[in-house]
Amino acid sequence: MKKFINEPDDVVAEALAGLAAAHPELRVDANERYVARSDAPRQGKVALVSGGGSGHEPLHGGFVGPGMLDAACPGEIFTSPVPDQILAATKAVDGGAGVVHVVKNYTGDVMNFQLAAELAADEGLTVETVLVDDDVAVENSTWTAGRRGTGATLLVEKIAGALAEEGGKLGEVAAIGREVNAASASFAYALTAGTTPAAGRPGFDLPADEIEVGVGIHGEPGRRREKLRPARELVRSALDAILEAKPVDRGDRVIVLVNGLGGTPLIELYLVYGEVATVLAERGIEIGRRLVGNYVTSLDMAGLSITVTRATGEMLRLFDAPVRTPGLRWGA
Amino acid sequence: MKKFINEPDDVVAEALAGLAAAHPELRVDANERYVARSDAPRQGKVALVSGGGSGHEPLHGGFVGPGMLDAACPGEIFTSPVPDQILAATKAVDGGAGVVHVVKNYTGDVMNFQLAAELAADEGLTVETVLVDDDVAVENSTWTAGRRGTGATLLVEKIAGALAEEGGKLGEVAAIGREVNAASASFAYALTAGTTPAAGRPGFDLPADEIEVGVGIHGEPGRRREKLRPARELVRSALDAILEAKPVDRGDRVIVLVNGLGGTPLIELYLVYGEVATVLAERGIEIGRRLVGNYVTSLDMAGLSITVTRATGEMLRLFDAPVRTPGLRWGA
Structure with missing residues (x-):
């Protein structure tokens, strides 16, 4: 294996450090492991949070910013982010108008985002989930029940993110995200x-x-x-x-x-x-x-x-x- | 070799067709083989033209547009564009205020851009050349006399392109391009x-x-x-x-x-x-x-x-x- 890395175990943490250094307009929380808009939380704005295993860059951390995601949770490479991490990001960007989780349909992601959403609900936050399952190549796979979430995730994040930015309500933002996925x-x-x-x-x-x-x-x-x-x-x-x-x-x-x-x-x-x-x-x-x-x-x-x-x-x-x-x- | 192509000989032409389809704001001349801003020539604006072998995308065709290049001339893969092609692009975007050629320092590119500049001069156009030779790894190489032109080309095109866009004169645009390269x-x-x-x-x-x-x-x-x-x-x-x-x-x-x-x-x-x-x-x-x-x-x-x-x-x-x-x- 030839890669531009130091130790294999440090790749995600060090790439996040690089992302933070390159983009002062983002806030990278190295302990909680999330990337957020530096102006989050924005009061009254529906927040969008996504995440998944690393290795798919620029997805998701590279799509954090005005008009798209409020936060992203990178797991280790090809490994789902953990519920605590998703919960921390959700709380960090919640502006009181609810949070939309954009979740690619992989078993680990679905489970961990669901658990995080339940934990967030326990703390009084309102979370809607948009599941992305656009990959029509296979119906089920080694990593999923149902179709996998892939390229459409970008479009869900862009289009739902734009609606949230212009003041869309929680239900509206989630609805258009689901419409984009379905289409x-x-x-x-x-x-x-x-x-x-x-x-x-x-x-x-x-x-x-x-x-x-x-x-x-x-x-x-x-x-x-x-x-x-x-x-x-x-x-x-x-x-x-x-x-x-x-x-x-x-x-x-x-x-x-x-x-x-x-x-x-x-x-x-x-x-x-x-x-x-x-x-x-x-x-x-x-x-x-x-x-x-x-x-x-x-x-x-x-x-x-x-x-x-x-x-x-x-x-x-x-x-x-x-x-x-x-x-x-x-x-x- | 596994690549997403049809016939090897058709790669550059077919990729240009794809670029044209994807970017209606560009004008791709398939016969003369150049990519230009669709609003070129802009009267009174210094025009920037670059080019070189294909295979370095997005350089140069992907840097054509407001604030950067007026035209780019893609050669075949790793092969310099020909003088007639460069001349055609130069004439197509000349707005009467002169044209700056941004040339990476490779023997073929230097020769062909120089010949094109002489042909343009014969037709009454004024061309200044900015040579890019930023690669400090080697002093001479198999493809060059002197240092090779690489990453700095992007910065020369961006910064000189911005000055041209805001009304810089021919000498000023060429000068800042040379300054960026020297730095x-x-x-x-x-x-x-x-x-x-x-x-x-x-x-x-x-x-x-x-x-x-x-x-x-x-x-x-x-x-x-x-x-x-x-x-x-x-x-x-x-x-x-x-x-x-x-x-x-x-x-x-x-x-x-x-x-x-x-x-x-x-x-x-x-x-x-x-x-x-x-x-x-x-x-x-x-x-x-x-x-x-x-x-x-x-x-x-x-x-x-x-x-x-x-x-x-x-x-x-x-x-x-x-x-x-x-x-x-x-x-x-």
Whole structure:
């Protein structure tokens, strides 16, 4: 294993220290292990808290800031944050208007966020949970009951975060988060496995000419392995799966995310975006907004995911709203 | 080789098509092979044109937009753009106030930009050239006479681009670009080599426990190979080389870029930034601004570079100015 780290056990703590040094506009609590907006809590504002295992950066810590998350709780790599940590973050950013937990559908995350929400309720806080389960590659997996949460998490955080920023009520913010998730479908391919610092070797073995079709963001198996095919064919297969699971009609507008999993160069992501645009145009689907880049990653995995979200006008409006975070920034 | 591509020969053209589809605010000329602001030429504004081999994305096409470049000329992968292409871009964005060519110091780039500048002069245009040669790892290399141009290119384009945007004259824009380059030093490490689509195999072989110290952005050799060491030691060695080449005094302010070379996950870049901040704090050097991410890459190379720019107040002011490009955006 070759990585730019010191001791494997210290990676998350030291990366958080780096995040804190790089972004004075964030408050990193090294003891409680959360990243918060430095101006939190904001009285009267619904707060958004997310989190999950580390290794998916910029998700979630890189999406903390005005217009998106109020706090993020990073667990160890590919390991859920613990309930006390989530509780501490929830209390730290609660502004009296309630807190929305954005939770990717993995067994550990779901359990620990639920426990934290119960503990918060015991202390008089009101928490709503938005579960993200957009990955249509598999129905259940080694890490989940039900579909996995992946790329759509970014869109849930962006759109619900924008509504919270402009004064949306707790129920409204949670509702639009759930709508975005329900309208989203994702599908991923891996060319190589990522390597966790603790394991020191790739999470799975893949022959030199094969890919994992429908891979998860922790390297979980997908639908099958197959020989590598040209990008245009992979894009068609992914969009077939996506649009079968969540149909989009001709004339509908969508948000598209072409997301690198950490080790894929941008030139390939743009090439793939071009193929996505071609296929959706053939189907009469209008791409209203798009993001191309590394947003929800899996350490150094060479791979990518495609997310399509059937978008209402309100979702597009909130997508466009100003955001100022390390990983996503515009209009501010 | 596993990549998300179709035919190796089509990668650059197809990635440009994807860039065009993703960014309607850019004008991609597929025939002449350049990317321009869609509102170019802007009458009375000094125009900035850069370019170089592809494979370094988001550099340069991803830095076209208000506050940065007016046009970028992508060559084939790791191959200089041709003079006609540079000439076409130069003419397309010239607004009558002169054009600044930002050129990384590689033999082919220097030659082709010089020829394009002469052709432009023949047609009555005024071109100033800013040569970027910030990489202090080696004095000469397989691709250059003199030092290579790497991470500082981003800062030259940002800062000179901001001055052009606010109405700076040709001589002023070129001058601050040269000042930024003169004040900058960079140093890179590779853990693995990148693979060009045409070659189909890594550009160099590196034993499983060794790194290339001072690697170039095309995989050119650096100073030596050595066993991988902890990140904190690599950062100290890089900063020693940087500050020896371009001394920075206690109390000076700098801009720091911790730049991934394409295959390095963000969690490692933040960890490294934390180490950079620690070392510079020990030396009494204030980090005025910083960027952490993948900006000047080398396809899928796992590696990173560190750039330190001794910054004047004017440079910091221009760094902060609004910018709206695919790869760098704030305040707009």
